[in-house]
Amino acid sequence: MVSGVGVGLAAAATAVALVAVDGSAGHGPARSGGAPESARRVLLAAADSSARMPGPAGAPGTSGRQSAFWFTQVRNGERTQVAGKGGAYVVEELSETRDWTNAHGPRRTEAQTKAGRGGTTTHYWAGRRLGARPAEARDQAAWKRDGSPSRWHVGKRDLNTETTAWQVHQEETAFNASFPDGSLEQVGRLPADPDGLRRYLLAHPNANMRNRQDWETDSQYLLNTVGRMLVVEPVSAQVRAAAYRLLAALPDARSAGRVTDPLGRSGVQVSVEGPGPKPGFAPGPGPTPERLESGIVFDPSTGRLLATLNISTGGRSSLPKGALLGWSAVVRTGWVDRAPANATKLPG
Numbered sequence: 001m002v003s004g005v006g007v008g009l010a011a012a013a014t015a016v017a018l019v020a021v022d023g024s025a026g027h028g029p030a031r032s033g034g035a036p037e038s039a040r041r042v043l044l045a046a047a048d049s050s051a052r053m054p055g056p057a058g059a060p061g062t063s064g065r066q067s068a069f070w071f072t073q074v075r076n077g078e079r080t081q082v083a084g085k086g087g088a089y090v091v092e093e094l095s096e097t098r099d100w101t102n103a104h105g106p107r108r109t110e111a112q113t114k115a116g117r118g119g120t121t122t123h124y125w126a127g128r129r130l131g132a133r134p135a136e137a138r139d140q141a142a143w144k145r146d147g148s149p150s151r152w153h154v155g156k157r158d159l160n161t162e163t164t165a166w167q168v169h170q171e172e173t174a175f176n177a178s179f180p181d182g183s184l185e186q187v188g189r190l191p192a193d194p195d196g197l198r199r200y201l202l203a204h205p206n207a208n209m210r211n212r213q214d215w216e217t218d219s220q221y222l223l224n225t226v227g228r229m230l231v232v233e234p235v236s237a238q239v240r241a242a243a244y245r246l247l248a249a250l251p252d253a254r255s256a257g258r259v260t261d262p263l264g265r266s267g268v269q270v271s272v273e274g275p276g277p278k279p280g281f282a283p284g285p286g287p288t289p290e291r292l293e294s295g296i297v298f299d300p301s302t303g304r305l306l307a308t309l310n311i312s313t314g315g316r317s318s319l320p321k322g323a324l325l326g327w328s329a330v331v332r333t334g335w336v337d338r339a340p341a342n343a344t345k346l347p348g
Contacts, residue, residue: 039270070234071099076329080093085146
């Protein structure tokens, strides 16, 4: 995915059953008070809810009208501390991505999927920058004391408040033509029991868009992977339930209780803590943390995943323990009939 610069989205995809989960723009996760339930309990509640929820309408292979693309729209935020005239404050850089994954890509074996062989298909994606801004109310006040700048220089990067239009791309590709776990047919064969799904995910750490990092513990990797899988892949209700039950069995999962996610929606946060990236690895500005808390925010009553989070645990990070470092929030997912118009064709 890339941040869009330039060309606007000429024709949005026509939705059959898009699940819109957008809310007012907030800067969470803000705690909602009350003693948190155990991670195991809320994850099992999400599993039970997921098992009862029907899948998105329009999926190929189901009865009724069938659609051509699995569509996702995700908003991303990355926070960093900047030096101001009246003291340091936190700026949040925002971006948004859209992705149209072709449901009718070529069928592949597992070996072909790993190697990017077995035919290509047309893939569409789009991105745009939403600019940088003070992260929270106290940062807004410090920003005003700093003269309300519209640009900041942090390390080797320049941040600014400018926004861009959607830039839409079209490519013929083998690697990104399918879901992380292969074709739609292969996604349909994912293990629907928690033990089997855990074994599968641990045995396939480098699937397309997964790429386990060498510092991640099993718990970090599984939580991060499940968070991605529940957004980018149209998994069945049974697999979704198995994914939550898999997380419920993690010995180091902790619940922060009811929170407000970065888009202002209410959910429950569950996190695991482990090592952070090696110094200099992280693409964002500012020092990388020695340890990192990875989290997901979800609605236990539906099993719907709302957001994924990275939270500081102190150490090398320029942000204090408990501070939000970065997040990705689901705006919309679902099956759609059409790809975007006026996409720029990429070579390949």
